[in-house]
Amino acid sequence: xxxxxxxxxxxxxxxxxxxxxxxxxxxxxxxxxxxxxxxxxxxxxxxxxxxxxxxxxxxxxxxxxxxxxxxxxxxxxxxxxxxxxxxxxxxxxxxxxxxxxxxxxxxxxxxxxxxxxxxxxxxxxxxxxxxxxxxxxxxxxxxxxxxxxxxxxxxxxxxxxxxxxxxxxxxxxxxxxxxxxxxxxxxxxxxxxxxxxxxxxxxxxxxxxxxxxxxxxxxxxxxxxxxxxxxxxxxxxxxxxxxxxxxxxxxxxxxxxxxxxxxxxxxxxxxxxxxxxxxx
Numbered sequence: 001x002x003x004x005x006x007x008x009x010x011x012x013x014x015x016x017x018x019x020x021x022x023x024x025x026x027x028x029x030x031x032x033x034x035x036x037x038x039x040x041x042x043x044x045x046x047x048x049x050x051x052x053x054x055x056x057x058x059x060x061x062x063x064x065x066x067x068x069x070x071x072x073x074x075x076x077x078x079x080x081x082x083x084x085x086x087x088x089x090x091x092x093x094x095x096x097x098x099x100x101x102x103x104x105x106x107x108x109x110x111x112x113x114x115x116x117x118x119x120x121x122x123x124x125x126x127x128x129x130x131x132x133x134x135x136x137x138x139x140x141x142x143x144x145x146x147x148x149x150x151x152x153x154x155x156x157x158x159x160x161x162x163x164x165x166x167x168x169x170x171x172x173x174x175x176x177x178x179x180x181x182x183x184x185x186x187x188x189x190x191x192x193x194x195x196x197x198x199x200x201x202x203x204x205x206x207x208x209x210x211x212x213x214x215x216x217x218x219x220x221x222x223x224x225x226x227x228x229x230x231x232x233x234x235x236x237x238x239x240x241x242x243x244x245x246x247x248x249x250x251x252x253x254x255x256x257x258x259x260x261x262x263x264x265x266x267x268x269x270x271x272x273x274x275x276x277x278x279x280x
Contacts, residue, residue, distance in 0.1 A: 041106060043086035053087055053109055060116035061085050064124070069166045073259035077124045081131060085120065095119050098126040100135070114178035118185075121163055125156040129255075138240045142231045143275035144247050149227035150220070150274055154213035155256050155266060157185065161192045161209045162202060162258075184219065188212045206264045210256065214271040224276060 044058055064074040077083075084102065089109035091097070096107040096119040105123040107116050129152055136145055161179065168176035179189045191212030195205035213219060235242055256266035266272060 041086045041088045041090075041104070043084050043104070053089075056111075056113045057085065057087055057107065057116055057120075060113050060120055063113075063117050064121055067167075069170065070163055070259040074121055074124050074163070077128055081127055083124075083127055096123050098123040098130070100127075100130050112178070114175055115182065117175065118160055118164065118179055118182065122156050122160045125159045126152070129155070134255075136227075136230065136234070138231075138234055138238065139243065140245045140247055141243055142228060144245070145231050146224055146227045147247070147273070147275045149223050150214065151252060151255065151266065151272055153219075153223060154210045154271070157188055157213055158192075158206050158209040158256070158264075158266075159259070161185075161188055162206045164189070165192055165196070165202070165205070184216065187216060191215075203258065203262065203264045206258070207256075207266060207269065210264070210266045211269050211271050214274060220274075 042054060044054065044061065061078070065078050067074065081103075083098075084104045086104055086106040087109060088097075088106040091106070091108040094108065095111065095115075096105065098105050105120060105127065107119045107123075111119065134148075134152065136148065164175040164179040167174070176189070180186050188209050192205045192209040195208040196202075200208065234240070252267040252272055254263060256264050258264055
């Protein structure tokens, strides 16, 4: 099978929820968009990376470890899951990634402390998705893996948007301002803010942020291409036969949980049905 591997993009952890109907026991898991070869990774608490960059990463992680926002959600993930937090200056086309095989959250270089905070928070959400049983699988067809890719990425960014807004609402606007300035995230922040201004609750605004993720042709095309390439690579590597199997109808019912365990109901959005970058 010959095909072109797509460029590694923003971080994506595709998931299959243990709280929904499970896939077969031999369903493979993994992070489809981590770089295939890590050329240089410098991890906390020490490493050979430039001291300033590593210090900024440590400070970003400390913000997440200590914040009381969202009931300490990110601090709990750091304490309970103990991921390796690393700099990966070899990454060019992505800001960060979660690699479940090595239990690594990595961010690219040349990011500010607040940008690192947002990216690590995004990847911690992917870690949480993954520990709840989510992962790409050859037990479903490529379109369904694309659908998972979209939904998991939209959920991760929605939760990061809720986090940054919560900081702003508590009197510290710095994270929110950083999010508003972050390319390919600013439109999602705007959708959340518009919902709040219109009188929405934080739960409803988080759902609005989820839906807003799908309104970017750039995101849909890049993540569709990345998920497609990953699926084809795995079929090729495992000498597997493609299936036409679909996810169970209730699969996404408990995917989009708020940090307090409540559900912001992304499974009720029309966007959740998107499989190939177009609305159905």
